[in-house]
Amino acid sequence: MQPRLRFLAWLLAAAAVIAPLAIWRLPGESPMPGRTVITYWEKWTGFEGEAMQATVDAFNQSQDRIFVKLLTVSQVDRKMLLSTAGNNPPDVAGLWSYNANVYADKGALLPLDDYCNRAGIGPEQFIPAYWRQCIHRGHIWALPSTPASTALHWNKRLFREAGLDPERPPRSIEELDEFAKMLTKVDAEGRIVQMGFMPSEPGWWNWAWGYFFGGKLWDGRSKITCASPENVRAFEWVQSYAKRYGVQQLQAFQSGFGNFSSPQNAFLSELVAMEIQGVWMHNFISQYAPSLEWGAAPFPYPADRPDLANTSIVEEDILVIPAEAKHPDEAFEFLKFVASEPGMELLCTGQGKNSPRVRTSPKFMAEHPNPYIRVFSDLAKSPNAVTTPAFSLWQEYSTEMTTAFDDIWLLRASPAAALQKVQARMQAKLDREIRQWQRRGKSYIPDEVR
Amino acid sequence: MASPVAARGGAQSRRNLRNGLFFVSPWLIGLSVFMLYPIVASFYYSLCEYSVLQPAEFIGLGNYQDLFSDELFLKSLSNTLVYAAISLPLGLIVSLGLALLLNTGVPFMSWYRTVFFLPALVPQVAIAIVWLWIFNGKFGVLNQALQPMLDVVGRALPGDPKLTAPGWLSDPLWSKPALVLMGAWGVGNSVVIYLAGLQDVPKQLYEAAELDGASWSQRIRHVTLPALSPVILFNFIMGIIGSLQFFAVPYVLSPAGSPSRSIYFLTMYLYDSAFTHLRMGYASAMAWILFLIIFVLTLLALRLSERHVYYGGE
Amino acid sequence: MDVRSAWGKLVVLLILTALGLTFLAPLLWMISTSLKPIEETMTLPPQWIPSELRWENYSKAIMYQWDRAEDVVPPFARYALNTLYVVVLAVAGTVISNALVAYGFARIPWRGRNVLFALTLATMMIPFPVLMVSVFAIFRSLGWVGSFKPLWIPAWFGSAFNIFLLRQFFRTIPNELSDAARIDGCSEVGIFRHVVLPLSKPALAVVALFCFMYTWNDFIGPLIYLTDKKMFTLSLGLQFYQSQHGGTQWNMLMAASTIVVLPLIVVFFLTQRTFIQGITLTGLKG
Structure with missing residues (x-):
């Protein structure tokens, strides 16, 4: 064998020794033992991302059964679809409202009707312009997360x-x-x-x-x-x-x-x-x-x-559970928390947005950072609210x-x-x-x- | 077959079959799981609406019908064919030309060969990124080099027109030529192959030609090219297959094929259909059309070359 | 003018030098940019020689976006490790499986061999996109999407091209050698290991080398199968880096590109002869 080839063989052997390091990594953020860890992909960075993280933290503190891990993912809609197709999706994903009907038709989303029925979540709690963006062909596919007008x-x-x-x-x-x-x-x-x-x-x-x-x-x-x-x-x-x-x-x-x-x-x-x-x-x-x-x-x-x-x-972002998610029940617990009055108001105050819920706590309106929040809130309720x-x-x-x-x-x-x-x-x-x-x-x- | 042991009839031939199948067994699995089954399945999917998430639904030739009324498909198809039609002949001329120059017996031949080969080592993603920088409209080194030349040419032309260097990747008219240029940079593989082929051309042929008083160019036309023709044909066919599947470079430059979809190629649309829109059936139909085109072009190349390819000594 | 005359040679040499510089220019430009301070990447006219060599561009490119809480090594090193992992497993699988299969085709006469071999050659015509969707569906049902498995496991089941290459080589080894071993009572596996393999090192090196190149450069495979950023390979990582920061920090981007290209060039110089032989083999004997 040429000496150089022998050298190459050594190189390959060395590579073979180093390569297994690829699967060696720190066990990320160590969640509490005994908790079900669910992954949540979100597109937001910056202050909107921070507000989302704060909401996730509040959820994680609110109970001891589930731990939500938030990951910022670029092109989250494409990635979520691809990973769902690959049978390897996150448990929760934050998408744009216009994704809902398309992804629902492809079978990429879990219908939430049963969950919502059981949890008592329904159209009467949400402003119609926001609720209707979560509905497609008579089923509920998502819950509002980041509303705006x-x-x-x-x-x-x-x-x-x-x-x-x-x-x-x-x-x-x-x-x-x-x-x-x-x-x-x-x-x-x-x-x-x-x-x-x-x-x-x-x-x-x-x-x-x-x-x-x-x-x-x-x-x-x-x-x-x-x-x-x-x-x-x-x-x-x-x-x-x-x-x-x-x-x-x-x-x-x-x-x-x-x-x-x-x-x-x-x-x-x-x-x-x-x-x-x-x-x-x-x-x-x-x-x-x-x-x-x-x-x-x-x-x-x-x-x-x-x-x-x-x-x-009127625009909104939505939270969905992908069709092949491993922990749909736990994922819905999180969705339910975000959609509830305290969850939503924590998130919307942090992101500086209006609430998608029909009723808001007096504190929310009074302490909202945006001095014109009432204008936006009323516009969202207007019969002339336009959605895509x-x-x-x-x-x-x-x-x-x-x-x-x-x-x-x-x-x-x-x-x-x-x-x-x-x-x-x-x-x-x-x-x-x-x-x-x-x-x-x-x-x-x-x-x-x- | 000349093996004396092999001729011993029944038991031996059974043992050979067993041994043979044992050695070939990885490929039997590979061939059936990663080739034959996927081919059959993909043909079936091409007749289906299939999102992977739901079971495939048979819709007959619907996907094929839709493809031919899909503007974006026709656009990506024409982009692909145009690119192949420019880049294949150009690649052939450049690589053959370089090989001929290297074969003239110049000193340091292997050094030059290395230089021409190096770009062929660069990964597609890196090629795209490096050229993105070279073509950069403002600080791109290429236009900086071209502009002075264009100024000289402009002054020499009647009416002193002001010639400006093209916007390359930002101009729909120039983006494909830019890709062709990038492709021509990576012809090193072919250069090495042609060079080896040239060195295999029997010396006697040259000597005979020289005795007849043939010049350099005549020797190339009448001796070198005919002797090299099978290699050229083979590489040309591989080139067809490769260029029609062009993906990584344009995808890295712009996943949407910008500007104006001018570098949106068939394989990019195929990838998008399959993995961005989860229309796997539609993507499969596209893949079969691609296969059909490759098949027809290959046959055509074989047919047209029949009279010109010379298989010596076999 | 005759190209073999002294003048002819000089002219050819000049042409080759000019063309050679043109071919080298993009690589040199990449390296030059990778060593510049950021302001200097945006000077007009462009400078070929950086005023000072900023080697720290390389360490910055490697350390880029390293969140120590997330991973023990920086992302770029992670990409390199991932690539290495896939490359090692793929190369090992390619060499072992294709040598076995090629031996079965080249050295053992059995019924149906020629038919199967013809079928094998025919599959080389099939373009990748035809297989892409169904193979994805297979890996999906195995639950392998999002792991490295789809990138290296197929390598353990042979590929038409490598089988062909090795078969051609194995056939040149004289039959007398195996026959002698057979008479000594050596099994078929023994002949493969002790007679054929040791004589085939150059051909195996070619196959290994091409597999290394292919896997290192592969883009569409990782693009389809890898979803987690931490599992990206270098090709995918470089593209990701570009799509996030393209058009801003060209010096860092060029440093990252150089890091991806460099190992290939080093391996090439170490194995130049094998390499050139290999390419010649693939292009001529088709």
């Missing part, structure tokens, strides 16, 4: 500067436009230095503008409706801003915005005077711009549609809508044309999905219509 945030100092009443936010869209004009500043060279309102900021709900004008994206059955007159009207309104101020000027202005969670955030650095934001915005304000004078109010409605007052995009369409095509649909928004915002397409295009493409996909279900002798259209 959205509202118009406005900058009182800039209002005062522009000669507006700092305590009076716009009520109608027309008023919003009028205020926005007064709040927008352009310098001598035509550069925008301050915007009153900008439909593309923060850009997280670009698909949703239609709802503020009475539009819907889906009829809940077999029709995609994003090109309806209400939706077209909404996006014409969006485009009016781009037309008024010019695409290039807006892009130049926008390129000066910093990261969302930094003091250079467009709203926090007072570059944009009004924007739509969630209940969590308060956390970022107090962290990055504590001296900002701000307020929160329901987003305006078109003057001719007073029935649309108090429209709010609960169907399997939602992620593709929102991508398509975002692309359409960009085309509209950059004046590359008329709103009608861009929305028509999305509607045609998504309708074809929905038809295909319905066909696939029919082929299996089932109906795609969920009985629970939003």
Whole structure:
């Protein structure tokens, strides 16, 4: 044998000696002996993650039978699905609400109906907008964990500067436009230095503008409706801003915005005077711009549609038990704790969010860090609370809508044309999905219509 | 077979069968569990709606029908074919060219061979990451090197156009060429194979050609390439199989095949269908289409090469 | 011009040098970046030689995100250990199983051998994705997803390519040697161990080497089967590192890449001859 080969053989032998170390590790956080350890995967990091950990700690202290181990996992939805498919899932996972219906249809989630019945958990305890995101085809698949609603945030100092009443936010869209004009500043060279309102900021709900004008994206059955007159009207309104101020000027202005969670955030650095934001915005304000004078109010409605007052995009995160979880009973104990009034209020106070429960303790409202918590809480209960369409095509649909928004915002397409295009493409996909279900002798259209 | 012991009839042949099966037994298990059963099962799954979590439901040819009305599938298929169509011939030219240069009897040949081979050792994930850095739009070393050259070319052209280096991985038009370039960097394996093949070409053939007064290029065309043709064909077919399954590099660059799905390849969609959407039946149907394409292209390559491949001395 | 003339050789040498530098450049750039301070990775025009050598980039890359309460070694070392574990088991399995099987195909005449061998060769055409879903389903029902088992256990059951390679080699060993041993009363297993294996070390080294390369580089296998971050292999760890921090700390990312590439290069230089022979064997005898 060549001497080098012999050397390699030695190398291999050495590797063989070291390799078993791979399975040698410290026995993680040592849980109390005699307790059932359940694993919980969550996406949150930062202060939201800390609030979740505090809730887990409270649960672990509340009894001596179960120990919940919280792990932060990136891309938690994909990982949970893959590990469930691999028969090796966590006992609890924190997902986004739009995962629920898709994963339920795939058989990746454990239905919670029996557990909830036995524990006395039911629709009457939760705000409908939050509860319905946990339901699919008549079954309960999840319980709410991190609820939120959205509202118009406005900058009182800039209002005062522009000669507006700092305590009076716009009520109608027309008023919003009028205020926005007064709040927008352009310098001598035509550069925008301050915007009153900008439909593309923060850009997280670009698909949703239609709802503020009475539009819907889906009829809940077999029709995609994003090109309806209400939706077209909404996006014409969006485009009016781009037309008024010019695409290039807006892009130049926008390129000066910093990261969302930094003091250079467009709203926090007072570059944009009004924007739509969630209940969590308060956390970022107090962290990055504590001296900002701000307020929160329901987003305006078109003057001719007073029935649309108090429209709010309502989002939530959910806790689920994967279908193949090893300890479903213990996992539900934890879910039950989080969904209970003390559990939920501990979590929502920590995360700075409103509660998904119909009733809250007086202490919760009184001691909540967000001074406008009542606005958000009322909006969540509003009949005009908007949740994402609960169907399997939602992620593709929102991508398509975002692309359409960009085309509209950059004046590359008329709103009608861009929305028509999305509607045609998504309708074809929905038809295909319905066909696939029919082929299996089932109906795609969920009985629970939003 | 020439073994005198083997010819002793019944008992011996039974013993041989027993021994033979004993030695082959690991593979009998491997072949059936990791090959034959999966092939059959995957064909069955391709006719099913199958999420792994629920039992497979037979739906006939539904998956195949859906595939051909699925824009993303057609996009990923065309991406894959376009990539293969550019990278295969280019890889062939580069590796053959390098092998021919190395075979001219230059000094330090084995040193140069090592240099060309080294990149082939780099793992796919590392290739992707290193090139991501090289192609970086702002601080990328490649465009920094290219720009001065483009400036010179621009000045030489009529009308002094300002030529700018492409955005590579951020430009849908240039992202595939960028991948081809990365692929061409890793041709070391083929270079080594071709070089060995070149050294096997009988010396007499060259001598005969030289006596006829053939030049270097003529010798290559009439002696080297025909003698090397079986090796080229074999490597070309392996190249087809490999490039149609291209996965790790584009996946690391961008799991979604950005920009604009321009580097979203068939195997990436297959992986996503199976493991992100748990549509295992759909993914299996895709895998069978992939297999069919590989099969047809291989047959085609064999057919077209029939007249040009020269199997000497066998 | 004749390439064998002195001028011809010089021209070829110049071309080769230029091309060689081009081929080396990405590797050199990787190493150069890995030793730079972060500010220097973002200077224009780029500098090839770092103003000072920051070796601590390597220790930083290794120590990165080490939570001592979670693990006794830093994540990167954990990835390396995991890789080593899988590599050792896979290499051992590959060498043992394929040698056995190839012996059965090459040295024992039995009924059905040729049919089975033809079938074996035919399976080389099957692309991996065709098998992916069903093999996943098998490992799932065994409860092996999320463990290292799917990554090394199949290696213990042979693979068509290696069987073919070793069979070709075993056939070149003269039959007289085994016959002599057989007459001495040696069993088939004895012949395999004492006659054929000792003569086949170079071929076994090739198989081991390729298996090492393949397992070290494997990406899709770990991507499908490993769910726990602590069990990632180097390939997967590097990708994870990239997707979390790509575009920010290029010097650390390049240091991590260098660590992943380096063992391969070292092994290559140690075994260059075997390596080149092996590759030649695979490409020519197909």
